[in-house]
Each structure stands twice: as structure tokens, then as C-alpha cells.
Amino acid sequence: MRNFTGESVKEQDLQLILKAAQQAPTSINAQQVSLVITRNKENIQKIAEIAGGQPQVASADVFITIVIDYHRTAVATELAGKEQVIHRSAEGIVVGAGDAGIMLNALQTAANS
Numbered sequence: 001m002r003n004f005t006g007e008s009v010k011e012q013d014l015q016l017i018l019k020a021a022q023q024a025p026t027s028i029n030a031q032q033v034s035l036v037i038t039r040n041k042e043n044i045q046k047i048a049e050i051a052g053g054q055p056q057v058a059s060a061d062v063f064i065t066i067v068i069d070y071h072r073t074a075v076a077t078e079l080a081g082k083e084q085v086i087h088r089s090a091e092g093i094v095v096g097a098g099d100a101g102i103m104l105n106a107l108q109t110a111a112n113s
Helices: 011-022 043-050 070-079 091-110
Strands: 033-038 063-068
Touching: 011 033, 011 091, 033 043, 033 091, 043 063, 063 091
Parallel strands: none
Antiparallel strands: 033 063
């Protein structure tokens, strides 16, 4: 979404949007994507600066960062007594990027519903 109305995002709506993202499919059901939710205006302003001064970011009520998070899967792998290797390969980056894109699509679809 590029243009915002200036209205605050209702917590109930945000939770529904996040639930849709959590239910998005992932490669091999690995769920190696995490979301960082930012509502603090000062932090959103910093994100906008990092993003090249984009006004649509600066004016957002909520900013959701999608992170390829192999730390989550590393912890689970370690608990199972195994060694994680996916993060060491180009395939791992491609899989993570694909999963992030799928989650982004779920977020956008839910937000526009």
C-alpha cells in the first residue's frame, strides 16, 4: 500500500492481517520468516530515512518489516540435535526470499480486504 488515509490502523485489523500472514505457506513448511511490527512514530521516521526518505513510509501508522529468520530454525534444529545448513547456501537465500514474498502477498491481500 502506497497511499494512506491518515487513519490509525485498528488493533483488531492489524491482528487479522498478521494472522493471514502467519497462515501463508512456506517452502517445506519451514516458517523461516519473522515479522517485526513497528508502531512507534519515531522509529517509523528512522525507517523512512533508511528507506531513502519515502513519504509513504514516514506517514505510515504501522510498519511491518519482513525478516528471513534462520535463527528461529537454527534453534529448533539445535534442539533436535542436528546442524542447520540451509543458511550457508544460495538456495537458502532464494527460499527465504521466496517465502518473504509469499508472506508479503498475504499481508497486502489481508490489508486490502
